[in-house]
Amino acid sequence: MGKALKKQKDRKETTFFQRFIYWGFIPLLIVLFLGLLIASFAGVNVFQQAKELAGKIPFISNVAVQEDNENISEYKEKMIQLDAEIQNKNAEIEQLKKKIEDKDAEQERYKVEKKRLEETIDELKEQQEQNKREFKDIVSTYASMSPKKAAPIVLEMNDDEAVKILTNLPTESLAKILENMPADKAAKYTEKLSINAN
Known part of the structure; x- marks a missing residue:
């Protein structure tokens, strides 16, 4: 008889736990899921709202503030590092621009020098041709004398x-x-x- 009572008692405990899962926990999960789904379609950021609500609860808000402060200090350090990198890159860019400007100026000088030399060569060729003509005239003068x-x-x-x-x-x-x-x-x-x- 004791075994039968024990089985009946175990069955009641199991039945109560099963009822809790079937009639309490699972419907609660379904309601939460549907609530999240409706909120997301409505354009409400549920997680942001939950964070704000958690900020109003004293113990959780202190933890959130500490995390925010840590995150802010990390972001500040990262921003300082990134700012330093940007300044370094800007300095490199300026150096490269200066080199390019120097190269352009040097190239312009070479173009001017090349043009001047070409003009000098043309003048010398013209002078040489004139000298040849004059020399031929002199030779023909001696030939005719x-x-x-x-x-x-x-x-x-x-x-x-x-x-x-x-x-x-x-x-x-x-x-x-x-x-x-x-x-x-x-x-x-x-x-x-x-x-x-x-």
């Missing part, structure tokens, strides 16, 4: 200029001018002409 008049003039020149002119004369004019020179001078110029020809 009578050998008797040309020979004494060539003898008065320095040897380099004389050889340069004699080298560019046509062979017939050269031969006639050399005939009208003294033999020793004609031999000297002939020797220099043969050296230049080689």
Whole structure:
């Protein structure tokens, strides 16, 4: 008989616990879930509201304030670090900008120098062409002169200029001018002409 009473008592305890779960706990969870769902559709941030309510409860509010203070100090430190990094990056950017400006200025100087050199080269080429034309005119003048008049003039020149002119004369004019020179001078110029020809 004692066993039967014990089983009945166990059944009642189990039944009471099961009833509590079925009729109390599960409906409470369903109501909470539906409440959260409705609140989220309504645009209410339930967790923010819960945090505010918790802040009004004395013990929980002290814990929340301590956490907020710790979070604020951490954020301040992070902000200081990030601000320092930003300043470093800005300094690097300024240095790079300065280098770029220096390179641009140097490149501009090179362009100006290049343009000046090109102008100088063009002037020298033009001058060289003019000198060639003038020299050709001088050579043609000596070629058209009578050998008797040309020979004494060539003898008065320095040897380099004389050889340069004699080298560019046509062979017939050269031969006639050399005939009208003294033999020793004609031999000297002939020797220099043969050296230049080689």
